[in-house]
Amino acid sequence: MELLKERIRKDGIVREGNVLKVDSFLNHQMDIKLFNEIGKEFKRLFCDTEINKILTVEASGIGIACVTAQYFDVPVVFAKKSKTKNIAGDVYTSKVKSFTHGRIYDVMVSKDFLKPDDKILIIDDFLANGCALLGLADLINQAGAVLQGAGIVIEKGFQVGGREIRKKGIRVESLAIIDEMSTENGIVFRN
Amino acid sequence: MELLKERIRKDGIVREGNVLKVDSFLNHQMDIKLFNEIGKEFKRLFCDTEINKILTVEASGIGIACVTAQYFDVPVVFAKKSKTKNIAGDVYTSKVKSFTHGRIYDVMVSKDFLKPDDKILIIDDFLANGCALLGLADLINQAGAVLQGAGIVIEKGFQVGGREIRKKGIRVESLAIIDEMSTENGIVFRN
Numbered sequence: 585m586e587l588l589k590e591r592i593r594k595d596g597i598v599r600e601g602n603v604l605k606v607d608s609f610l611n612h613q614m615d616i617k618l619f620n621e622i623g624k625e626f627k628r629l630f631c632d633t634e635i636n637k638i639l640t641v642e643a644s645g646i647g648i649a650c651v652t653a654q655y656f657d658v659p660v661v662f663a664k665k666s667k668t669k670n671i672a673g674d675v676y677t678s679k680v681k682s683f684t685h686g687r688i689y690d691v692m693v694s695k696d697f698l699k700p701d702d703k704i705l706i707i708d709d710f711l712a713n714g715c716a717l718l719g720l721a722d723l724i725n726q727a728g729a730v731l732q733g734a735g736i737v738i739e740k741g742f743q744v745g746g747r748e749i750r751k752k753g754i755r756v757e758s759l760a761i762i763d764e765m766s767t768e769n770g771i772v773f774r775n
Numbered sequence: 776m777e778l779l780k781e782r783i784r785k786d787g788i789v790r791e792g793n794v795l796k797v798d799s800f801l802n803h804q805m806d807i808k809l810f811n812e813i814g815k816e817f818k819r820l821f822c823d824t825e826i827n828k829i830l831t832v833e834a835s836g837i838g839i840a841c842v843t844a845q846y847f848d849v850p851v852v853f854a855k856k857s858k859t860k861n862i863a864g865d866v867y868t869s870k871v872k873s874f875t876h877g878r879i880y881d882v883m884v885s886k887d888f889l890k891p892d893d894k895i896l897i898i899d900d901f902l903a904n905g906c907a908l909l910g911l912a913d914l915i916n917q918a919g920a921v922l923q924g925a926g927i928v929i930e931k932g933f934q935v936g937g938r939e940i941r942k943k944g945i946r947v948e949s950l951a952i953i954d955e956m957s958t959e960n961g962i963v964f965r966n
Contacts, residue, residue, distance in 0.1 A: 607885065607887075607888075608887065608888070609850075612852065612853065612855070612884075612885055612888060613850055613851070613852045613885075613887075613888040614841060614844075614850060614851045614852070614853070615850055616841055616844040616845055616849075616850060616851060617848075619841065620845070642833060642834035642837075643833035643834045643837060643853065643855070646833075646834060646837040646838050646841075647837050647838065647840075647841035647851065647853075649838075650805060650807055650810065650837075650838035650841050650842055651841055651842065651845075653805075653807040654807055654811070654842075657808075658807075659800075659804055659805060659806055659807060660804070660805045660807060660838065661803065661804045661805070662803065662805070662834065662838075664803070664834070666876070685857070693803075694798065694803055694804075696798075696799065696804075697798075697799070697803060697804040
């Protein structure tokens with residue numbers, strides 16, 4: 585998606601340790617006009633696919649998922665990362681390793697909101713090592729629902745996640761795939 | 776907002792301890808069509824007000840804020856609850872007491888995304904004791920920005936937050952205000 589790549593080139597900041605800061609438009613401050621274009625593009629890519637629900641994970645996936653959901657005309661469910669009083673009872677849960685936070689956390693979804701007849705599109709802002717995506721796929725699997733694919737805004741193609749997840753037969757559509765990234769040479773996108 | 780009150784009556788579940796579960800449409804599974812109606816209503820209520828940015832807090836405010844932002848044509852910033860590698864550097868921070876989680880946490884926003892010329896609308900799903908809203912107002916104040924008002928989906932009118940915040944001169948528009956709520960008698964809305 586050219587508009588997105590241009591924006592990453594213009595406003596993305598590469599930091600040591602494979603960190604790409606896109607917090608001025610994607611995951612802290614959010615450019616909702618860009619999110620609309622992202623949503624349209626996900627709809628174009630998955631227009632051949634039956635989808636009745638979008639699944640994402642808090643927090644930075646939620647905005648993109650909600651704006652995208654308008655183009656699919658479906659509800660969004662977001663997996664939670666910590667148990668609150670309001671999510672007591674029956675939940676599906678899966679362990680995820682976070683490199684950003686340097687810890688292991690649980691993702692969970694109430695059993696009320698993932699059902700065997702659900703056809704799910706996962707939406708998330710980043711795909712790097714793939715742990716978050718595999719956690720969400722595991723929740724869908726536990727529910728007996730169908731994972732129709734994953735729409736990712738930025739894939740770090742130099743990390744293993746995308747390759748490993750596609751190898752499992754999961755359809756992944758990433759709007760921008762970064763093949764190389766360094767503070768010296770900037771960002772190289774996959775064609 | 777009648778559509779919202781009807782939905783709360785239909786799908787909201789009152790639990791002991793002043794808990795109102797609306798997670799089938801508002802803050803776990805999210806009905807995006809309803810969010811669009813909520814966004815339109817916030818725009819109607821604040822149509823007289825200059826707003827160039829919406830501020831919310833992770834996680835359940837983000838979806839409502841992003842859909843609402845389309846009607847204001849402004850970006851959204853969400854305050855984070857924990858420090859990550861990606862939000863290193865200069866942040867505004869404020870302490871918030873969470874009754875849902877039973878702990879005190881920090882909310883923070885990068886100084887890059889709150890500026891003295893910003894005219895801010897806060898959007899959140901719930902107003903109860905008001906602590907989250909006061910934390911966000913404190914961040915705006917630290918930045919020297921202007922808080923134009925707060926748009927709340929559900930206000931627990933029997934708790935002190937709404938009264939105390941309005942007493943400070945902050946404009947609060949709540950789409951549904953609950954005056955009484957019990958497992959026996961259900962929900963009584965303010966007219």
